Amino acid sequence: MPQTESSTPRTEHDAEFVALLNATWFGANLPPETQVRLAALSRRYQAPAGTTLLTEGQLANELGIVLSGRVSLRTLVPEQGWITILTVEPGDIFGQSALVPPYRSTSTVVALQPVDVLAMDGPGLRAALSADHDLAAVLYPRVLQALARRLNATRLQMLDLFAR
Amino acid sequence: MTADTTSASGFLPRAGFQQLIDLLAEGGRTVIGPTVADGAIVYGEVRSVADLPRGVGSEQAPGRFRLVDHADERYFAYAVGPTSWKRFVFPPTLTLAESHRDEHGHVSFGPARKEIPSLAFLGVRACEIAAMGIEDRVFLGGPYTDEDYRRRRAQALVIAVQCAEPGGTCFCTSMGTGPGIRGGHDISLVELDDGFIVTAGSEAGAAIVGRLALEETTADQVMAGADQLAAARERIGDPVVTAGLHDRLLAKLDSPHWAEIAERCLACTNCTAACPTCFCTSVSQRSDLDGHAATTERQWDFCFTKGFSAVALGGNFRPRVQDRYRQWLTHKFATWIDQFGTSGCVGCGRCITWCPVGIDVREELDRIAPPPEVIAGDGHAAEARAPRTSVFRVESVRRETHDTVTLALSTEATPDWEQSRGEFVMVSVPAVGSIPISISRRLPTGMELTVRGVGPASTILTGLEHGAEVGLSAPLGHGWPVPAAEDHDIVIVGGGMGFPPLRPVVDEILSHRGRFGDVHIYHGARTPGDLLYKEELAAWAAQGDLDVGVTVDRADATWLGRVGVVTQLFDQARWDGSKAIAFVCGPERMIQATVGTLGSHGITQDRIFISMERHMECGVGLCGHCQVGPFFVCKDGPVFSLAQLGDVFGREGI
C-alpha cells in the first residue's frame, strides 16, 4: 500500500508526542515518519502510585512506554502473594501483549511510583502494522529487542545465581 | 657446588660401600634408600648393604611393575619404584598448627612443634634431583614459603646414583632431566660391577668422601661409566617431542580426547601420589570433643577428587573426571611453566607405571616443555615467609540480612596488613578451620568482614558477639587496582555476596573523589531482604556525585525498588564506557552476563577487572586447589583483568 503520510507532524499533539518518543530508549532514533505514525496512535496519561494499569488475563488494549516513574509486572502466586517479576523503568515498554494474540496481559501491571505513560492504541497499532510493512519493518525489531532483553534477564533470574 | 671435586673423588670398591652408609649415618642421621618391599623397590631405612636391593631390577610397563632377578651384585640396577623422595621432605600428613580456645572465648594460634629428622637420601636419580628442584620453586620460590619443607630439605643429604637401568616407562631424556646427573647432589655415585666412582658435589659431600677409603679411578672405569650412561640414554630414546608443548597443549582444551581418557581414568589419584612433583594439599581440623584444643592437619590432596575443587553450598568447578584429568595434565606440562618457569614433569614414568589402568602420558602428549633447572642451592637458604595468624577481636556486629553480618575486627598485633593491598584474609576458628573472606572495609586498626553463614565455619562467624576472638592472616592476594583507575570513569558491579569485596573500592574512591570521573555503583541481590549495606547505598545515592543503582531478582508487592537482573541497571544507560574501568564481582555466570553488557558500552577486556571464586585452602599458592589455567586464584588473583584470564574465563570444567 502506498504511503501517504508525511514525516512532518501535522498537529501540536503529534509534535509533542514525537518529542516524548525521542526521549525514550524504545522510541528514539526511529524514522521520523514512524514516530509521527506512532504519535497519532498515542495518548498520554498520568497515574498515582498504586494504580493497576493492566490486569493479568484481561485484554491489553494499549502498548505503554514509561515516560517517568516505575511500574511493576506482577503475578499472583498462591501462598506467596503478589510476586514482582520485573520492574519497567523509564524508556521501556509494557503491555506488549497488545501486539500478540490473544491480546491478553500476561501480568498485572501496577505503578510503584506516580507514572507518566505514553500509550499506543492496540487495535489501531495492529491495523497499522499489518497494513504498513515499512512501519512493521522498523517497529518489530525494536519490540523484539525489548523482549529479547527481558528473556535474557528472565533466564538469569531463573538460574537464581545468588542462592548459592 | 663450591667443593673442590678433584680432591674428593675416587673409586670405592663394592666391599667398602658399608663404610659410606656408616659415614652418612654419623651424628644420628637416618639413611633412606632403596629396599625391596611388597613386590617393589621402596625407599626405606637402610642400615647396611644387606638392606639394599642387591641384584634386583625392575620390569616396568604402563600399569605394571615386576621385580626381576639380575643375578649380579649391583645395588642400584633398578628403575625408580613407587616411592618418591617427596614423602620425606613433604610428608603425606603433617600437623601444621595448634589452636586453642578457652572458656572465655579467648583464642590463640601457633605453629605445631615438631622435630625435623636428619636424613640422607641414598640412590637419588637425575630425574629425582630435577623433581626436588621443581619442588624447591613451588615451596620456596614464591611470595610465601613452606617452612616445614624448607627445614626438611635443608637438612637432607642427597647421594645421587647415575642411572644405568632405565625402566620401560622412563622419558627423562625427553624432559631434559636425565639420565646424567648435573648437580643438585652432595655426592654422586656411578655404579660399576665391582664398585662405585664416587664424586663429591658439595662441601658436606666432600667432607664425607674425603673420609672414604678410595682408590684412584681408572680411565677404564670412567669409560665404563660413560658407556652405561650412554646405553641408558639410548634405551630410553626420546619418546616425547617437547618443543612447543605448552602452547600446543593449551590450544587443545576443547579436544574430545579428554572425554576419551576419562572413559579409562579411574580418578584414583595414584598418578599424582606417585608423581615426585605434585604438591597439592588440604587441611582439616582435629580437636578434643569440646573444641578447646585443636590441631590443623595437612595432607596430600589430589586434583582428581571431587572435594578438591568444591566451593560453598555444593558448587564445583571441575565436576567431571575429564575436567580433572585435563587440569592435571595441562598443569603438569603447560601451566606449571607459567607459574614456576619449569615444567612440572621430570619424565620419571611413575604416573605411567603406577596407573592401575596403564594410561600413558607419553601417548597423551605430542610435545613436551623445556627442562627445569635445579635451584636447590638457592632455595635452601631462603628465609621462611609464611602468613602469620594474628588474633583479632570483634568490636561490633552489624546484621545485614537474615544470614549475613558485617563484623568490625581489630587487633593489638602489629597491623602488618596495613601496607598490603591484599583482597582477602584467611579467618581461622579453632577446631573448625580456616576460610577465605574478602575484606569489606579497611579500618585504622583492623577491618570489616561481611560474612554469610553458609557452612559451619561461616555460620559460627555470623554468630560471633562483641569481644569474641578469631585468627586472621595478613591480607592476601591481589586486590582491585584502584590507584591505576584514577582519571577514569568507574563502573562497579557487585552481585550478592560479590558486593562486599567491592566496598573498599568505593571507600577508596570516596576518599579521593576528585581523582575519578563519573562513578557508577550497581548492586544486585536475590531479594530485597538480601540487599547489603542498604543505608550506605542510600547515603551514596544522596551524595549527588555517584550514580547508584540497586535491583533484586524477585520481590513481593511491598518492594518499591527495581526488580530485574543487575545488568538491567545499566544496559539501557546512556553513559559512554570508552574511558571507564569496571570492577565486577559475583557468581561467575553473573560476571559473564555483566561483561557482555559492559562490552556493549565500549569497555574493553583490559579495563574490566573481576574477582574469581575458587576453592581456597591455604591462601598463598601452596596447596594447589584454586588453580584456573596458569593462575593460582589466591596468589595471582582473586582479582584479574579479563584480558589476563583470556579464554580460561567461563570455560567449562577448568
Place this chain on the structure above:
Amino acid sequence: MARAGSTPHPRLAVVKLASCDGCQLMLLNLEDALLEIAERIDIVEFPEATTHHSSGPYDVVLVEGSVSTPEQLEQIHEIRREAKHLVTIGACATAGGIQAMRNWANHEAFRAAVYAHPEYVESLATAQPVADYVKVDAELRGCPIDAGQLMEFVTALLTGRRPNLPDEAVCAACKRAGRVCVMVAKGIPCLGPVTMTGCGALCPGFDRGCYGCFGPREQANAPSLSRQFVEMGRTPAEAGRFFAGFTGYAEPFRTVLTELGGVPGTTAIASAGPADRDHSATGASPRAGGK
C-alpha cells in the same frame, strides 16, 4: 565464640534393622572416648549397650542395617519422623549389605529352599539401603564402620563443624601410607580405585585387593576397572564378581555386576536390575518417598 554452654545435650539413638551389630560394636569399642561422649551426648537408645528404650524425637539417629522386612520398613519411616538428623552407618544401611546379594536371586525359591516353614518368615523380596525409602542426612560407610570416622563425626557434631569424611578413593589413603599398589606390582584385582576411603586402606596393607566395604566413591569408574581385571587375565564373570561384596548392590557396582553375569550362585537377571521388583506386595515405593 559464643557457643552457649547451657544448651541441652544432643539426644542420640542407635537403631538396628537387618544387620550383624558390628557397627554398633564400633561405637562401644571407642571405650574411654565413649565415656567422654556420654558426658556430652545423651545416648537414649542403644540396643547393644542397654535394653533401655526411650521415645523420640532425637537429634541424631544412627541407623544400622538394611531394610529387609515389612516391619523394618514401617520402622524406618517412623524413625525418619522422629529424627532431626538420620545417619546411616555401615554397608547394610548405606548399600544393602551382604544380604542384598539375594536381590539377584529368586526370593520365593530361596525362602522355600532355606526354611522348613517359609510361610512363617516375613521378608521383603529385596534388602535395600535405607536411603531407598527415606531421606538420609549423612552416611558413615564401611563393614564395619571406621572408629576414626565415627569419632570425627561425633567431634564435628559437638564442635559445630563439618565432619571431614572425604569422598576420595581408597587409593589416596593407600598412597599417603606409602603402600605399594597391589594391582600394579602383583596383579591382584583391587576395588580401591572405585571405593570410598575411610578404612585407611587396610587390605592392600596385607597384600589383598580392596573388597569395597566402604562402597562406591563419587564418579566410581567401575566399568574401566572391570575391563582392567579382564585385561589382567580374569574372565568377564570373574571380573564382575569382584564387585559382588558388601556393597555390590550400590551403583555403579550393581550395573557392572549385573552386566557381567550377576552374583555367584544366581542366574543373571535383566539389566534393569532387581531394585524395582515386588514392592507392590508391601505397598512400599522405593526411591519415591522422602528422596
